Amino acid sequence: MDRIKQLAGHLSSSKGRDALLRNGPDDVVIVFARRSPLTKSRKGGFKDTNSSELLTSMFKATIEHSGVDPKLIQDICVGTVLPKGPTYEARSAALAAGIPQEVPIQTINRFCSSGLMAVANIANAIRAGQIDIGLAVGVESMSANPDEGAHRLSDDIMNHPIARDNIQPMGWTSENVAADFNVTRERMDAFAAASFQRAERAQALGYFDKEIVPLEGFAKDPTTGERKRIIVSRDDGIRPGTTAEGLGKIRPAFPQWGHGRTTGGNASQITDGAAAVLLMTRRRAEQLGVPILAKFVTMSVVGLAPRIMGIGPAYAIPNVLAATGLSKDDVDLFEINEAFASMAVYCVQKLGLDHEKVNVNGGAIALGHPLDTHPRAYSSRPLRATGARQIATGLAELERRDKKILVTSMCVGTGMGAAAVFVRE
Amino acid sequence: MQAALPPPQLQVARTPSWAHYSIKPSPFFDHALAVASSANYGIIGNGRLHLLHTRPQLHVDKIFETQDGLYDVAWSELHEFQLASASGDGSVKLWDTNLKDLPIRAWHEHTRETMSLDWSNLEKDRFLSSSWDGSIRVWTPDRPHSLTALPAHAACVYQASWSPHTPALLASVSADGTLKLFDLRSPFSALPSTPAPPTPKNSASWAPPPVPLAPPTMSVVAHAGEVLTLDWNKYRPMVLATGGVDRAIKVWDARNMSRPAEEGAPLLGHEYAVRRVAWSPHRADLLASASYDMTARVWQTGPNGGVLRMIHDQHTEFVAGCAWSLFEEGVLATCAWDGRVHTFRV
Numbered sequence: 001m002d003r004i005k006q007l008a009g010h011l012s013s014s015k016g017r018d019a020l021l022r023n024g025p026d027d028v029v030i031v032f033a034r035r036s037p038l039t040k041s042r043k044g045g046f047k048d049t050n051s052s053e054l055l056t057s058m059f060k061a062t063i064e065h066s067g068v069d070p071k072l073i074q075d076i077c078v079g080t081v082l083p084k085g086p087t088y089e090a091r092s093a094a095l096a097a098g099i100p101q102e103v104p105i106q107t108i109n110r111f112c113s114s115g116l117m118a119v120a121n122i123a124n125a126i127r128a129g130q131i132d133i134g135l136a137v138g139v140e141s142m143s144a145n146p147d148e149g150a151h152r153l154s155d156d157i158m159n160h161p162i163a164r165d166n167i168q169p170m171g172w173t174s175e176n177v178a179a180d181f182n183v184t185r186e187r188m189d190a191f192a193a194a195s196f197q198r199a200e201r202a203q204a205l206g207y208f209d210k211e212i213v214p215l216e217g218f219a220k221d222p223t224t225g226e227r228k229r230i231i232v233s234r235d236d237g238i239r240p241g242t243t244a245e246g247l248g249k250i251r252p253a254f255p256q257w258g259h260g261r262t263t264g265g266n267a268s269q270i271t272d273g274a275a276a277v278l279l280m281t282r283r284r285a286e287q288l289g290v291p292i293l294a295k296f297v298t299m300s301v302v303g304l305a306p307r308i309m310g311i312g313p314a315y316a317i318p319n320v321l322a323a324t325g326l327s328k329d330d331v332d333l334f335e336i337n338e339a340f341a342s343m344a345v346y347c348v349q350k351l352g353l354d355h356e357k358v359n360v361n362g363g364a365i366a367l368g369h370p371l372d373t374h375p376r377a378y379s380s381r382p383l384r385a386t387g388a389r390q391i392a393t394g395l396a397e398l399e400r401r402d403k404k405i406l407v408t409s410m411c412v413g414t415g416m417g418a419a420a421v422f423v424r425e
Numbered sequence: 426m427q428a429a430l431p432p433p434q435l436q437v438a439r440t441p442s443w444a445h446y447s448i449k450p451s452p453f454f455d456h457a458l459a460v461a462s463s464a465n466y467g468i469i470g471n472g473r474l475h476l477l478h479t480r481p482q483l484h485v486d487k488i489f490e491t492q493d494g495l496y497d498v499a500w501s502e503l504h505e506f507q508l509a510s511a512s513g514d515g516s517v518k519l520w521d522t523n524l525k526d527l528p529i530r531a532w533h534e535h536t537r538e539t540m541s542l543d544w545s546n547l548e549k550d551r552f553l554s555s556s557w558d559g560s561i562r563v564w565t566p567d568r569p570h571s572l573t574a575l576p577a578h579a580a581c582v583y584q585a586s587w588s589p590h591t592p593a594l595l596a597s598v599s600a601d602g603t604l605k606l607f608d609l610r611s612p613f614s615a616l617p618s619t620p621a622p623p624t625p626k627n628s629a630s631w632a633p634p635p636v637p638l639a640p641p642t643m644s645v646v647a648h649a650g651e652v653l654t655l656d657w658n659k660y661r662p663m664v665l666a667t668g669g670v671d672r673a674i675k676v677w678d679a680r681n682m683s684r685p686a687e688e689g690a691p692l693l694g695h696e697y698a699v700r701r702v703a704w705s706p707h708r709a710d711l712l713a714s715a716s717y718d719m720t721a722r723v724w725q726t727g728p729n730g731g732v733l734r735m736i737h738d739q740h741t742e743f744v745a746g747c748a749w750s751l752f753e754e755g756v757l758a759t760c761a762w763d764g765r766v767h768t769f770r771v
């Protein structure tokens with residue numbers, strides 16, 4: 001009954017959909033959210049472009065397309081995992097891209113969620129009043145920096161029943177999820193096929209053109225070894241004409257674990273890519289006259305058993321909904337990272353989500369997110385640009401649907417989950 | 426019309442099982458108070474308009490029963506025996522204290538709960554109502570329909586109030602978090618001023634008005650959350666106070682609304698939402714507030730924010746209304762969901 005709801009609203013703090021839809025001058029808003037094309041690692045558009053080059057190009061594109069003078073940026077946070085010297089790369093790339101030396105930078109690493117952590121980190125600094133304007137970037141080149149998994153860990157760790165699971169490959173965790181929660185091969189393949197078909201359709205309709213910013217990369221001549229500059233403007237992981245029947249014929253990637261239901265077709269791809277999100281207070285955005293795309297509301301992160309790390313969103317999403325007073329029906333769109341079809345199927349089912357609201361233009365299975373499907377690969381962790389990429393993708397789709405509330409979420413290697421809430425203007 | 430003696434201490438009138446929403450003193454009689462009340466805390470059930478006398482002891486003098494809960498009341502500035510009530514069924518009724526049982530006029534144009542009423546002290550033939558339907562309507566006792574219907578907010582308008590200094594200027598606060606000023610002399614697309622069949626009670630969520638929102642003279646996001654109450658300062662033109670779900674009270678100067686007035690560093694202290702603010706009719710710097718935290722408080726506003734002057738903590742439920750005596754300086758009346766009306770000297 002409305003009167004009881006109203007009264008409850010007076011007694012609780014500012015929560016719920018109506019509260020979220022109100023604007024205030026201190027809101028942390030997004031004025032720019034674009035991603036690079038996502039290309040197949042070692043085969044795709046960025047295969048000869050290293051991570052510092054990819055990051056430099058992402059910075060350049062941000063300066064060119066955001067309409068905000070880079071001098072005004074007060075801090076930058078880059079989410080990235082694999083580079084050997086990530087902060088060397090980040091600081092140097094920013095300078096080379098034309099960002100003034102007065103603008104500081106840091107890198108952040110919470111594996112698969114690092115892009116989102118960069119956004120949350122900048123948003124929190126804005127909310128705390130430390131800065132007005134900040135840039136969050138997620139970047140990973142799996143071509144240049146392949147994931148070799150954990151280095152040797154201590155004997156104490158290896159004797160700990162939970163901690164030792166962290167040296168296991170991601171594929172093992174996918175099989176654990178499939179086996180523990182009885183997710184069948186058929187449902188996994190059906191979900192994966194839907195991801196491919198949705199991405200294929202979205203690409204054909206030009207949906208991704210709105211969120212992709214073409215980036216400069218390098219191409220190496222295979223005979224002469226000469227590197228020349230190229231422009232990459234299109235995702236190249238999408239396999240047109242994928243069907244569940246077709247995926248059903250692919251042999252298991254990890255027959256040695258569980259029921260061997262994970263394949264190269266129903267897991268995310270290894271990918272190169274980057275994404276950038278520029279944040280500021282609403283007050284500042286209005287002063288500068290830059291269009292506001294969305295408001296960052298909040299982010300939740302949780303821990304769970306590393307052996308089933310994939311179901312992190314099933315914990316993180318309820319957490320962030322409780323924190324914001326939203327119900328799942330208040331949410332217009334979910335972007336849940338598809339590390340594996342096993343975890344994606346489980347999360348959608350466990351949370352009781354409408355599949356028509358989840359990854360409506362495909363997810364990491366079609367677009368990219370790394371799992372080395374070759375059994376030789378020891379371990380692999382999802383694309384660090386994912387957290388920032390989902391924001392660009394989700395906001396563009398909300399715009400097409402004329403809807404308001406986006407939840408992005410991902411599982412995080414070593415047993416965590418993260419989720420965030422955004423409100424489109 | 427001088428009071429013989431000020432009430433020296435707390436006086437209490439009890440009306441068991443009625444939750445009081447609003448209290449207003451008569452502008453004509455120093456002994457008369459009106460209280461808008463609801464059964465079942467205003468969630469469902471009847472309403473009652475209580476008329477109280479302050480002498481010899483504070484007591485209930487007369488009651489009028491209504492079909493739905495009452496949320497506000499306003500005394501006529503023109504006729505000393507008339508007053509209007511705002512009802513949960515969206516109706517506005519005019520009563521004569523000399524008559525019994527029935528209102529002398531009833532209007533039903535709001536499509537959701539009528540939340541507040543305010544009688545103009547400059548154009549004494551008219552008063553306004555604000556509603557959960559997002560509109561503000563202006564009425565005059567003689568007319569069967571509203572004079573004008575202003576589509577003011579896209580959410581519940583908790584309170585609207587005439588400027589005591591400028592005719593046709595009004596301020597409103599809403600669930601949308603804003604404080605808006607409207608000048609009724611500016612053009613806007615009015616809602617139809619005909620009786621609208623109300624939507625079944627509490628059935629649907631709010632639906633947008635059929636015309637675009639009227640452009641306000643001024644609009645500011647006043648609080649982080651719903652804004653429940655406002656009042657115009659009686660001495661300083663264009664100075665207002667607001668209170669909201671964020672538990673803060675803010676003082677604004679409408680000539681510079683980009684920020685709260687200099688003396689408007691938020692008055693913090695209430696532990697739950699602020700339901701009513703009221704400026705003293707005798708002093709420019711004295712403000713009373715009522716809150717869901719079961720207290721009423723009195724603040725002295727000044728250049729460095731405000732100083733809490735007193736806390737009245739005798740109520741045992743949400744304090745929804747507070748009003749200053751117009752005749753005796755420093756006498757405050759409060760009403761609460763504990764079914765009690767208090768008067769006391771600050």
